[in-house]
Amino acid sequence: MDPYLGFCVPGAMGRLFSLTYPTAAVLLAIRAGHRYGFDVMDVTGLPDGTVYPILRRLERRGVLTGAWEDEERARAEQRPPRRYYRLTPLGEESLVEVMDRFPALVRVFEPGAEPA
C-alpha cells in the first residue's frame, strides 16, 4: 500500500499516511494513554511486528512525537528509561478522521466517547 495514497488530513499539507485499521488502533491506543510500544502491542492486539513500524512512520510524519521517560524514575526501578509517544496537534486533528471512519474502534478504547 502506498503511504502517499491515503487520506488527506484536514489542514495539513498534502497526504500524510494511510488510515488503515492498525494505524487507527495505534492512534486511539495512544490517545487512551497507552504510550509505550509494548503497551500499544498489548492493548491493540495487533501482531507485534506491525506496531513499531507504524509508530515510527507516524512519528516521521509528525503525527506522533516520542520522548524519553524521566531517568530518575527508571533508575529507581533499576531499568533503562523507556520511550513514550504522544499525539502532536496534527495527530489530534487527524483523530477526527479516525473517529469518523472507525466508530466501533473508538468504543473499544474509550467506552462512551463520541466524536466531536
Added chain:
Amino acid sequence: MRSAPGWDLIRRASALVPKDRRDRWRREWEAETAYAWQCANRGGPASPWKRLSLYLRVMTCVIDALVERKETMTMSGLFNDVRLALRSLLRRPGFTGVAVLTVALGIGANTAVFTLVDGVLLRPLPFEDPDELLSLEHLGRDGQDELPMSAGLYVLYRDQARTLESVALHNQTAGNLMAEGQPERVIGQSVTPSFFRVLGVEAALGRTFTDEEGLPDATPVVILGDGLWRNQFGADPRVIGSSLELSGTSRVVVGVMPPDFGFPDRQPRFWVPLTIDDAQAPLASFFAGGVARIADGQSAAAVDAELQGMMGRLDELFPESPAARFLMDVDIRARIQPLKQALVGDVSTTLWILLGTVGFVLLIACANVANLLLLRAEGRQRELALRVAVGAGRGRVLRSFMSESLVLAGTGALLGLAVAFLAVRVTAAFIPSDLPRMAEIGMDLRVLGFTGSIAGLCAIFFGFFPLLRYGADDLAGQLRDGGGRGATGGRERHRLRNGLVVAQVALALVLLVGSGLMFRSFLALRSVDPGFEKDGVLTARVIVSPGEVPGWEETAAFFRQLRQRLAEQPGVLGAGMVTAIPLGQGFSFGGIALEDHPRGPEELPIFAAQLLAGPGYFEAMGIGVLEGRGFQAGDGADGERVAVISRSFAEQWWPDSSPIGRGVAGGPNSDWYRIVGVVDDIRQQGLSEPVQGTVYLPIVTEGGGQFNVARGLDVVIRTSGDPRAFVPVLRRELQALNPRIPLSNPRTMAEVFDASTARTSFTMGVLGAASGIALLLGLVGIYGVISYVVSQRTREIGVRMALGATAPSVRSMVVRQGLILAAGGVGVGLVAALALSRVMGTLLFGVQATDPVTYGAVAGALVAVATLASWVPALRAAGVDPSQALRAE
C-alpha cells in the same frame, strides 16, 4: 537485564538500522524488553510461557529494524528518484512494456552470446599456468599438409629442445568394456606419462602415470575418468589397485581424475599410457596431438626458433633415416601456437562475429528506447516546465530523466538475464558438437558482471539523448519555447530522432546483409554434391580389438561374415565397409608412389588421401563407379592386389589415358597395387573442403606370410526404408557374431551430412534471429517517428487539405518522409556493410562477401519495410478532417 530473552537479538538487529538512528532504536527496544522482563518476574521467576511470549515479541524487532532500514533508503536521494521514476513509468504501461522488452531482448541476446564467448574464448584453460602451454603441430609443403606429432619428433623435442620444459602426446582411443552384461564402446585417450605433468593436473584419487609405465613391456595400467569411476565402480575409493578389463586386456587402475578434467575436450573417460620405444620411434608417422610447457625464462618465439632450427637439421640429427630426408623434402615446419588458440581455432571468428551481431541488436534496441524516451520527454514538456517553474533545479530534472533510464535498463537487464538463461539452454541443443570447450560454458559471476555493465551503458546511452536535448543551460526557456507547435513542428527538433532512426536502419541493414550472406553460404553448402547418395544409408563403427578376436584371419572372417549377414537382411540393398566414411575424420593422408611416375630428385612426394574399403562399399554408399569396377571379395590376396582411385586423382596423373592397370603403392616399400577402377570424387573432409585425390586399397591384404586387416571399420548399409530402423538389426547381427564387440556411433549419412553443415547453419540461425529482431525494431522505429511527426503536423496537414491537397498527395508526402529516412539508413548501412564484409569472409562459402545480389535484396527489403511502416501513419494523415484539425490546438 542481560538475561532477558532476545537481548542479543536486539543488539544484532540494530546493525540493520541506519547509523544515525541505531542508538536510539536499540535503547528503546532494550528499555521495553527490560521493563517487560521485570514485570514478568514480579512475584517469582517468570514461567516458561511468559519467557517464550516475551521472546516472540522481541523477535519482531528484526521486522522493525528492516522496515527502518528500508524507509531510510527509500527516502534518500537516488532511491527516491528511482521510486518516482518507477511510478511514473508504471503510469504508462504501454510505453514501459515496449521499452523494457526491447532492452531485455537486446541485453538477453548479448548476455547469451557473451556466455558462449566467455566460456570458449575468454576464460583461461583450467590447467596450471595455462599461458605457458603450447600446442605442437607441423606443416608440410608450404602449409598444404597439416601434420600433428610423430613419436620420433616427440623423442627429439623431449630430449633436445631446451626451450621446452616438458612435452606430451595425446591420441584418442577407445576401448570395449563390459557394462551390465552389454559390451560398451568407451572413448578414452592414450597419452605419454608426461601428459598430466605438462598440463599440471593431479589425480583426484591415486596417481597419474610414471615414466616407466610408458615403456614397452610395462604392466598395463589405466587411469579412470570421474564418470567411468562412478558408473563402473560405484565411486568406490578403494578402486586403486583393482583391475579393469578393457578391450580384452586386464589393466590395473592407478588413479581417478577429477570430474572436470579433460583435454582437448571432456570426452575421454579413461587414460592409458602411450607406449613409445625411443629406439624405434618412427619419425614420419604423424598420429598424435602434441602439448608442451615452455621452460622457465623462455618464450613461445624462442621455442619456435629452436624447433624450426631442428627441422632444418633433421638430416644431420638422423643421418641414417630416410624419413628425415623425406620430411626435409616436404619442407616440414613446426607450428607453435598457444594452447588455447590451437584449441579454440577458427571458432573465435564465428563467436566474435556473433557477439558483434548481438551488439548491433543492442545498439538498435537502445536507439529505439532513446527515441521513445525523446518522444516521451516532449510529451512531458509542460510537466517539466512546471517543475522548473516551481523551483526544481536543472539537475533535478535531468536526474529524473537519468533515473528513468536506469530503471528501464535495470528492469530490462533482469528480464534479459532470464531471456539469456533460456537462450543458452535452447541454443545448447543447436550448438555444433565440434565447438571446443563446450563443457565449460555456463553463466557465472563474470557473465552477471558483463550484463550489469552493459545495462549501465544502456542506461547512459538512452538517458543521454534527452539530456542532449534538454541539457542546455536555459532549460526553463527551452521548455517554454519547445512546447510551441509551429506550423511545421520545427525541423531542428526532429534531427535527433531522425538521426537515431537512420542509425537503426543502417545497423539493421548490416545485420541483414550478414545473415543474407550466411543464408547464401548455407544454400551453397547444401547444394554441394558430396559425391555419395546420403539418403537411406546407415553407418556405424565396429572395432575389433586383439583382446576379443586375436588373429588376423579371424578378424577378416569376422568382418566378412558380418557383411554377409547384413546383406542378407530383408530391406538391406547393399552393405560394405570402409576405414572412414565421407565427411568424417580418421582417414589417413600420406605419401604414395606411382609405378609410371618415378619421383625425380627435385620432385616433392605425391600425397593422397588413403582409405581401405571392402566389397560393396561404393554401391552401399552410392559412389558412382566411372570406369572399371569396385572392390570384390579376394581383392587383397597375394598377387591380386588391386586399388581403386578417385576421378580427380585419375585426372591429375593420367589426364589423357586410362589409369586401369597402372601400379600404385602406399609408400616407398609397399607392393604395387593394380588400379582396377575409377570412382566419383567425394568430399572426404567436409563439404567446404576441396576434393582430395583419393586412393582406395582393400581392407584385407595377404601374401608373403603376412596377413593384414583393418580392425576398426565403418559399416555402411543401404536400406530400402528408414535407415534408423536398422540400428537394432545391426546390433543384433553383431551380437550374434560376437557378443563382446559393441556397436558405436550409429548414424544415418543424412545426419552426417547435416552435422557437417551444423556450424554454418548455427551461425546462420543466430544471425538470422538477430537480424529479424533488428528488422522488427527498425520497423517500430520508423513507425514511431513517422506517426509522431504526423500527429505533430496534423494542423499543417489540415491547412494543406483545406487549400486543396488530395488524400493521395498527403499520403505520399508522409510515405516520402519515411522513405527519406530509410534511404539515408540504407546508404549509411551499405557503406558500413561493405567496410565490414572482410570480417565475414572466412565464414562464407560459395558467395563473395560483397555479393551484389544479397546487398541489393536486403536494401530493397528494407525500403519495402520502411514504406510499410510509414503507410499506417500516412493513412491516418490522409484521413485528417481539415475543419477539426484547424480547430484543435
